[in-house]
Amino acid sequence: EAGVVQSPRYKIIEKKQPVAFWCNPISGHNTLYWYLQNLGQGPELLIRYENEEAVDDSQLPKDRFSAERLKGVDSTLKIQPAELGDSAVYLCASSNPPGTQYFGPGTRLTVL
Amino acid sequence: GESVGLHLPTLSVQEGDNSIINCAYSNSASDYFIWYKQESGKGPQFIIDIRSNMDKRQGQRVTVLLNKTVKHLSLQIAATQPGDSAVYFCAETHSGNTPLVFGKGTRLSVIA
Numbered sequence: 199e200a201g202v203v204q205s206p207r208y209k210i211i212e213k214k215q216p217v218a219f220w221c222n223p224i225s226g227h228n229t230l231y232w233y234l235q236n237l238g239q240g241p242e243l244l245i246r247y248e249n250e251e252a253v254d255d256s257q258l259p260k261d262r263f264s265a266e267r268l269k270g271v272d273s274t275l276k277i278q279p280a281e282l283g284d285s286a287v288y289l290c291a292s293s294n295p296p297g298t299q300y301f302g303p304g305t306r307l308t309v310l
Numbered sequence: 311g312e313s314v315g316l317h318l319p320t321l322s323v324q325e326g327d328n329s330i331i332n333c334a335y336s337n338s339a340s341d342y343f344i345w346y347k348q349e350s351g352k353g354p355q356f357i358i359d360i361r362s363n364m365d366k367r368q369g370q371r372v373t374v375l376l377n378k379t380v381k382h383l384s385l386q387i388a389a390t391q392p393g394d395s396a397v398y399f400c401a402e403t404h405s406g407n408t409p410l411v412f413g414k415g416t417r418l419s420v421i422a
Contacts, residue, residue, distance in 0.1 A: 238318060240399050240412025254409065289353050298344060299410055301353035
């Protein structure tokens with residue numbers, strides 16, 4: 199069975215440019231999460247979806263970040279415009295609630 | 311690949327010895343705990359979990375101990391191997407419905 203798939207794996211952009219990350223969860227997992235991981239720290243939740251509904255987006259900086267999961271399967275996380283401080287690894291995870299979360303490999307974003 | 315956790319606490323262990331990684335969790339209401347392993351350039355990988363109605367759970371070469379009185383979690387790895395070298399995170403949640411909160415992480419280095 200395939201795990202959580204994320205793309206791209208690496209992205210380098212200049213500040214003020216937009217960027218988007220894509221995630222395809224494990225088949226059958228209704229819950230999808232986006233996390234931010236800074237170097238040397240554990241992942242921090244940005245947003246959680248139950249099917250297509252965002253049930254927890256309290257930590258998502260809504261002035262520049264947006265996410266969608268239109269058909270309740272794959273999801274896109276967007277940043278517009280990107281800032282230098284957005285450089286980090288963006289992780290996607292999925293689960294069958296209240297089960298264990300399984301993580302994808304992440305997208306490493308570098309903002310120059 | 312990049313390093314995860316440049317300034318994390320580090321545990322160095324001789325190959326073949328047992329490793330013990332400790333974690334203090336923050337929320338006394340947390341009732342589900344997970345240990346994740348994160349290798350450089352990869353997402354966190356599930357190792358083992360435990361619910362608060364248990365104080366010990368064993369997997370293959372790994373054991374998790376939970377002490378709710380002092381809010382302490384430990385991961386024991388038997389016969390540590392070079393492939394066990396990674397950063398290890400504990401994570402806590404309440405009934406799986408609250409955000410998964412990650413601890414600081416510990417870097418395990420196995421000396422061959």
